[in-house]
Amino acid sequence: MATAKTVLITGCSTGSIGEALAKEFRNRGYHVIATARSLTRLSTLKPLGIQTEELDVTSQASIQSLRNKITKLDILINNAGGYHPGMISDLTEPQWQAVFAQNFFSVVNVTHAFLPLLLESRGTVVNHTSQNPYFAFPGCALYACSKAAVRQYTDNLRIEMHPFSVRVVELITGFVSSNIVTRQMPGRPGAVPESSIYFPIKDELKNAWAGGGLQGKATPPDEYAKKVVSDLIDPPGWFGPWIWRGWSATTSYWVWLLGCGWKGAWDPVWRMGALALLKGRLEKEKQV
Template identity: 35%
Template sequence: MPTTLITGCSSGIGLATARALKAAGHEVWATARSAEAVARLAAEGFTARALDVTCPTAVQALAAELPALDVLINNAGYGAIGPLLDLPDSTLRAQFDTNVLGLLAVTRACLPALRARRGLVVNVGSVSALLVTPYAGAYCASKAAVHALSDALRMELAPLAVRVMEVQPGAIGTQFAANAGAQAELALREGSPWWPLREHIRERARASQQHGSAPEAVAAAILRALPRPPRVLRVGRGSRALPWLARWLPKALLEGLLRRRYGL
């Protein structure tokens, strides 16, 4: 029975993937930050653990429980939405602590267990790593970092027989937009030069979920890919079209379209 650890399982992609892999016969260690979410996961039959990926002590304690690990899925993350220069340093640090440094901390701590099984690291990125939009600069930058780190880890872990796959979802119907909207409201303030554009900022917070694919589609794609994982797995609405636009449209044209859409 394969053993899989998944971070960020309170809802969305993490929860859907935990359920799909458990149904496929994996022993799933499902983690979440809140005690309430952990209790729900335990009630579903997962090996449930509380985990804040930004807490080194918690990360090390969880890794110590895992003598061997077949799959690590770094899914924990969120989106800080708002004009970059309106975001306080604490918000920017929290964005990278969770989406980037937390991913590295968990992978580092789990490396001995992964080596014991010639395991697989799955990093959940985003097409936002490739197509940067206004008002999501912090989130896009964090996912661009995940993309670069995944490429570097793939090469560095190859001699250790540990593989790396990056998942780049498009629009997915999860709690992401609601959480991003709450983050956007925290950034909005009347004295900002972007205050007159506040409805466009709110629109960007909602955009990640508009007509989104079900998180179960991402979970199913990850499950299918596990036997022969590609370097990058794209799934969900816009996951192929948006990177294509970012690659082939002239930058000036693309930026002009995005500026027009978001009131700039």
């Protein structure tokens, strides 16, 4: 009897995309290793027969500790990360460093640690990015830049792994009703400090960063996970170098593709809303 393939997924806390992916891979007969910073965040998964492990993706010691426990791996899904809104003029260097540590260097370090096992199995690396790096959304520079770094890292890794038959995929996600939407997005009350030049439109920005009225349109995590896992493993077992899933992902792909002919072609769209409101207020102040 063939041994079940093994998938390691980071960032599987309750309500997350990682949790949904872990459940779906388990349903497909995979041996799943689900991780989070604390085992208490994985309480829904262990009863399902899923191996749960603590992993702080920003800690080399934590990564190495987990690596010492694992001897076989077929798929690595770098899913852990965080959403961090804020206008560029309000951001400090420590904030940039902290977010890149969480969203980018974690991917680099986890992949580096487990790559020998994936070379042995001729396995798959899946790096979770976002539709944000493909556009210039106001207040999303910190998150988008860290994910854009993952995007470019993934492209280079894909080329470099080709001779060794290791598949590398970028997973690009639109709106999914995960814990990022329900907890992280609304939970940034200090993202617009009183000293900010954008403070006059702080309420509009907070609403936009929290998803505005889009939460009801977001794809449920279990539905999203079924599609992504099918993209990865169902015959013919190849969906190309990237996967676009989640509400608005397909639209975002075509908007991005159509805008490739002229940089900034879609800027007028993103300038609407809160930024247009601020511009109007500033113009009125000049006339006074």
